Amino acid sequence: MSQLHIVVIGGGAAGFFGAITAAETFPNARVTILEKNRSVLSKVRISGGGRCNVTHACFDNKLFVKHYPRGDRWLRPLLNTFDAAATVRWFESKGVLLKTEADGRMFPTTDSSETIIDCLLDAADDLRIRIETSCGVSRLLPPTTGEHRWSIELLSGESLWADRILLATGGYPQANSYGWMPEQAEPLVLPVPSLFTFNTPGNPLLPLAGVSVQYARVQIVDTKQEQTGPLLITHWGFSGPAVLRLSAWGARELADRNYSFTLRINWLPDQNEQQLRNGFNQFRQQHPKKQVTSQNPFGLPNRLWLAFTELAGMDPNVRWAELPGKVQNKLIEQLTNSRFPVSGKSTFKDEFVTCGGVALGSLNPQTLESKAHKGLFFAGEVLDVDGITGGFNFQNAWTTGHIAGKHIGL
Template sequence: MSLDIAVIGGGAAGFFGAITAAETFPDANVVVLEKNRTVLNKVRISGGGRCNVTHACFDNRLLVKHYPRGERWLRPLLNQFDAAATVRWFESRGVPLKTEADGRMFPTTNSSETIIDCLMRTAHRLHIDIRTSCGVAQLLPEGQRYRLRLSNGDTLYADRVLVATGGYPQLHSYQWLPEQSESLIDPVPSLFTFNVPDSPLLPLAGVAVPDARVQIAGTKQEQRGPLLLTHWGFSGPAVLKLSAWAARDLANVNYQFTLRIHWVPTYNENQVRDTLQAFRQQHAKKQVSSQAAFGLPARLWKALASLSDIPESQRWADLPAKNVNRLIERITNSTFTVTGKSTFKEEFVTCGGIALGSLNPQTLESRRHKGLFFAGEVLDVDGITGGFNFQNAWTTGYLAGKHIGL
């Protein structure tokens, strides 16, 4: 008897799972069911249309540190299919990858279509049936098989099912799945930017600081990295990392909190004071607002001086001590009232989903429903930006595909 395998979701994890299943179990009939009109949509738009395939971190002990949720669970899975395996997999299929300065890896063509073409070509070679505009409204166990009621009213049956639908924004969106018995973790957003509508820095949209420390006031949650000023507030790697690690904390306060920014985190407060004193002596006759210190962008420095009540005409030699203190406070501890969030480009990620404890950690099969597997972002695993979420998709898709026919 042939084995019928249904993969729900035509994204990165779904395709990788389907391809691995078809290669591992060549006699199986594999079908991919995608609710949208096109497949691999997130692959297409990620990385500005270049597709950040993975990250050049080949020590799995370090790689898992980039996952706010799922670190310990993902570690043994990476030992079976990690970033190095991802690079080999694509290169063996004619898609070499390149590494950029920040560690992100892209196809050398700089086009996500190269990745899509590779996955589609491989799927077609393996005779995988790809059906678009084909959502699944309900998944029900029936004896040793599964009945899939499609959104168009049709019904399919499968011996094995891999769910790789990506994350859902709300808990009720998972109701089409079989009862999981306490296996769902309430989903909340991750990887988002901060809205600060009353920020005095909004006119500086587009200004970037290469290294800043951002912290949620009253907590230990903080991150460092490049920071981008936007017309709605703050973005950039530092903010995105903070939003990921603090995803649940921020959801709990409805994204209303105080953000603290240290603009030059390589300096402590005393070092900032000493540097300004030396700067004052060196530029005594020059205007404070026109002489940016610490390598900060000129427009940002001018704004920080203004917020410290320093007039544009004020010279360093005549700067009162109280204004120096205010400037130090602005440099090391600027505070802003965040009142909401915005999705980062199209790279929205969900924190939460299928509880990892509800799965067999070696196979990704449901402990409660034999023959039902999960992979990708639908799991309670999420990484920061930089190719880590795609690596989770490749790894979990591969593991599920390897075991789904057993």
């Protein structure tokens, strides 16, 4: 009997983890990774600002899956096999220690994604996994009757054979980009972007690009979609974890609206209107002779506070004792109910993922093998699973890559 040949299509996190697990589990098999680009693990390299957010320090799987807008119920039993704790142990076994930041994100202690890349490349090298770059696939031909091997046609015009295939190509933004894959048991779930920032042309706060607040509430007007967290003003609109999470949970609804909607921001979500009024009155009593523009009573960045006073139509020289009631009301409205017309989105390059992809019902939920095609397995973002920022999408890659790799040689 000839040596089993396992071909992994896609040299990203899921592809490498699947290949490594397969080679460890089936040591007599030959494992090859095909990557269409010139280099592998490119998303690992840029993730987390070049530090690689490996996973998230949430070790209760019931809570962990709540960070996936899509695929949470499907992923839950898989995490019981390989979860965030298993990820930490795996990297530690390879000599890579992870640290936890205040928000739960986990990074290598070196603060360098190259540490994770080197770890995966070294593991692949130790297992004699062959890596072929600039090697795109144009078509997969399932085994014909009486045949057990797949034919993989390459963009170069060449072809090769495989006994098993792991498809870990990542997500594609357009449905037609999945066309080279064999048809599955269920239709493709229409792909749309997730984790993106909001463009707000004409936004009067755009000159404040770079200013951020640590806690704000953002909401899509006329929907139930809202999130809280850090918010960043950019040259084109708004970004930061709160906006990225909002874009993830609202990915389909925002796509249906063609990314045209109204964003509502409460810059002080911990305080209700009465508390704000009390704060204004207290400042009025304590600092009656000081200029309102020079005294920021709510801990906001000074440039942002100054912008709000201008938007409220305030005289820049007015003192707290002289603050008109109408201007104060406008200020409170700015602080709690700012509204910005959104027109379009921008990809957040470090974390961008696809909402949609290969339907989860198309796979055996225990092995990740295609129901329609024996010997074809899937892992990672190519599936209709996506998480918010914070290491959750990488955990999906490690988990599904591990499970597919454990079963692909059986």
